[in-house]
Amino acid sequence: MKPDVDPVFLTQVALVVVIFHALLLSAAGMVWAERKVAARLQQRFGPVYVGPAGLLQPFADVLKLFFKEELRPAAADRILFYIAPVISAAAAFSAFCVVPIGPPTDFWGLLPREVPLYVADVNVAVLMVFAITSMGVYGIVLAGWSSNSKYSLLGGLRSSAQMISYELSYGLALAAVLVMANTLSLQEIVNSQAGYWHLFGVIPIPRWYVFPQVLGFVVYMIAGIAETNRAPFDFPEAEQELVAGYHTEYSSMSFAMFFLAEYVNMVTVSAVATNLFLGGWHGPILPEWLGFVWFLVKVAAILFFYLWVRWTLPRYRYDQLMTFGWKVLLPLAVFNLLATAAGVIYFGI
Amino acid sequence: MEFEPILFYVLATTTVATSLLVIGQRNPIYSVMLLIASFGSLAAVYVLLDAPFTAVTQIIIYAGAIMVLFLFVVMLLNVPREDAAEYDRTHPLNRPGARRLGSILALVLVAELGAALWHVANRRLPSALSDVPPGDVSSVRKIGSVLFTDYAVPFEITSILILVAMIGAVVLARRDTP
Numbered sequence: 001m002k003p004d005v006d007p008v009f010l011t012q013v014a015l016v017v018v019i020f021h022a023l024l025l026s027a028a029g030m031v032w033a034e035r036k037v038a039a040r041l042q043q044r045f046g047p048v049y050v051g052p053a054g055l056l057q058p059f060a061d062v063l064k065l066f067f068k069e070e071l072r073p074a075a076a077d078r079i080l081f082y083i084a085p086v087i088s089a090a091a092a093f094s095a096f097c098v099v100p101i102g103p104p105t106d107f108w109g110l111l112p113r114e115v116p117l118y119v120a121d122v123n124v125a126v127l128m129v130f131a132i133t134s135m136g137v138y139g140i141v142l143a144g145w146s147s148n149s150k151y152s153l154l155g156g157l158r159s160s161a162q163m164i165s166y167e168l169s170y171g172l173a174l175a176a177v178l179v180m181a182n183t184l185s186l187q188e189i190v191n192s193q194a195g196y197w198h199l200f201g202v203i204p205i206p207r208w209y210v211f212p213q214v215l216g217f218v219v220y221m222i223a224g225i226a227e228t229n230r231a232p233f234d235f236p237e238a239e240q241e242l243v244a245g246y247h248t249e250y251s252s253m254s255f256a257m258f259f260l261a262e263y264v265n266m267v268t269v270s271a272v273a274t275n276l277f278l279g280g281w282h283g284p285i286l287p288e289w290l291g292f293v294w295f296l297v298k299v300a301a302i303l304f305f306y307l308w309v310r311w312t313l314p315r316y317r318y319d320q321l322m323t324f325g326w327k328v329l330l331p332l333a334v335f336n337l338l339a340t341a342a343g344v345i346y347f348g349i
Numbered sequence: 350m351e352f353e354p355i356l357f358y359v360l361a362t363t364t365v366a367t368s369l370l371v372i373g374q375r376n377p378i379y380s381v382m383l384l385i386a387s388f389g390s391l392a393a394v395y396v397l398l399d400a401p402f403t404a405v406t407q408i409i410i411y412a413g414a415i416m417v418l419f420l421f422v423v424m425l426l427n428v429p430r431e432d433a434a435e436y437d438r439t440h441p442l443n444r445p446g447a448r449r450l451g452s453i454l455a456l457v458l459v460a461e462l463g464a465a466l467w468h469v470a471n472r473r474l475p476s477a478l479s480d481v482p483p484g485d486v487s488s489v490r491k492i493g494s495v496l497f498t499d500y501a502v503p504f505e506i507t508s509i510l511i512l513v514a515m516i517g518a519v520v521l522a523r524r525d526t527p
Contacts, residue, residue, distance in 0.1 A: 080378065124489065127405040134413035138385070141417070145378060145424050153424065160421045164414065184402075184489055 008115055016097075016119050023096055027263035028058040030303065037307040068252040073148055076249065080146035085250065085257035088139025092264035095132040098125040099271045100187050102281050102292035116187060117292070125186040126174055129272055133227065136265065137163040140229070140246050143258070147249035155245025158318065162226060162233065165325040170223035172333035176216040176340040177209050177276045186272075190280030208279040212343075215336045217277045219329055221305075224269040226325070228262060231310040233321060270302035271295075278302075357397055363390040377423045381416060388412045402489050 032047065032055060039046030047054030072081055097119035104114040122128050137160055144156015181189040189209075196204040197211075210217045226233040242248070247258045274280055278298045281291030316324070367387040374380040388411045395404035496504050 077376075077378075080382070122401055124401050124405050127402070127409065131405050131408040131413060134409060134417075137417055138382075138420070141420055141424070142378075142382070145420075157421065157424060160417050160424075164417055164421075167414075 011115050012119075015115070015117065019096065019101070019119055020093065023093060023264050023267060024260075026267050027260050028062070030263040030266065031058040031061065031259075033303070034307055034310075037304070038311045041308075041311040062256065065252055065256045070252045070254065071249070073249050075148040077146040077148070080142050081249075082254070084139050084143035084146060085254045085261070086139075087142065088136055088261035089257040089264075091132055091136035091139065092261040092268065095129050095136075095268045096264070096271065098122050098128045098186065099268065099275065100190065100280070101271070101295055104187075118187075122185075124184045126178060126184050126189070126272075126276070129186075129268065130171060130174065133265070133268070134163070134167060136261065139258070139261065143250065144246040147246075149249050151242045151244070151248045152246050155242050155248070159229065159246060162229070162321065162325075165322060166223045166226035166233075166329070169219055169325065169329040169333040170227055172330070172337050173216045173220040173223060174276065176213055176333075176337045179337070179340050179344055180209060180212065186275050186280075190275050190282065193279040194282050206279055206282065206284075208277060208282075210277040213277060213336070213340070215332060216340070217273075219333045219336065220273060220277065221302075222329060223333075224273065225306065225309065226321075228265045228269055230262075230266065230306060232313040232315050234315060266303060266306055267299065270299045270306070273302055274298040353397060357394065360390045360393050360397065363387075364394065378420070381419050381423060384419075385412050385416050388416070402492065 035057070036046040036054070038044075047057035050056040050060045072078065100116060100118040102117040104116045118125075120128075140159045140163075141156045144152045144154070144159065147153070177189065178184060181192045183189060183192070193207050193209060195207050197207055198204055205211060247255055250258065274295060279294075280298075281295045283291070283294035283297075364387050367383045367390065371380045371383045371387065374383065388407060392404040392407040392412070395401070395407060
């Protein structure tokens, strides 16, 4: 007897596999892009030998990391030392599962009904991303503590303080968009950004939330950079002071997992920003079913911005980071949320 | 075979087991991690109850914010382990009077829990909860409007309580010189 297999179910399983590997590949691509962009900004060439334009460099790096010895400090806490990178990577990957990458599609009539292009169907998707991202901090904190090294511990402590401080602004910037869109589902938020506004009745501008939410977008991007521990907020690993911060004692694939988590987190933050502020898969010219191309273009643009910022701005001082987070960014985010709420209630924007 | 009951029993066992293990650890960091695991599986139980919003808030508030602070404090104080060897007989909590009071309180708690379980078995839920149709439990809109209309007073009182606690913490932590 042939088992009854639902083609929609199979597609969803395939989607899980595809998205997982796309994330892995995007992390590899980001490593390459980071080195290339850094090199260009510093008038160098970057990787050129391995593969065309050095494209295979990250794979060579991974191969090297595979064959490295896995070291563990003698006084480290064995269980937590091995669990920490797993928590980081798992949180990074699972956060992406609720992010839609394109409009629901039935693949040109091949499937009996439409399939939404994300892994998990949650109606509180935005909060879900927020919740899982906030789990990632445990990986870093535990890595710092379990290594039993002063540099790691300092990195871990800084990281937890930084994440707590910037999570608030991050969440409030998200909340302003939620107030405007009147929903918590990423799919519906993207759909509410379809179409155009007409400036002075003539000039069409897309209905993306980035235009009414300029302040929110700026706050989101800054807090997002801090959340992913990227320069100029890369205190958990500040090389000059802390050797490598929380992952000082890590080697081989455990180290690679932290690296992977960092890049996947960047991709997630960019993808969420695209969906919330930049209209997701909506865009001119391309037909609806090619929407994911717009999505990828926008995500790539934000990722490039990330790299650009990293290689342009020097690192803050730690007290400046805290002052900025609590005394500038948080009040701005609160003001933005209040202004948005007032606008929605009194002017019906 | 039904999938959901199996999932529920797995999650319930994990929740209870991790909660029990929390108090059985010598190392406070392990306690914190186990408590997070317990919160996580409890959140999964909420998902099974078709209340994803409650699940996500559970993760954001407890596992995401409060436990990070716990971990932070444990790491800052750097208490490697609680030594049972240094059992302090002269500690005020180890005096006979305090111990008797503690055991009486524990018995009262057990009795209360037992009574509560006994009553829940043959009583319907408060009307405000049972009037909500099943799908609406997860509705953020519903939760929000109920919170700001029917339960506005308790909600505001809780907010004031948290605000007072926060101001208290600021006052305590402030240095004397401005």
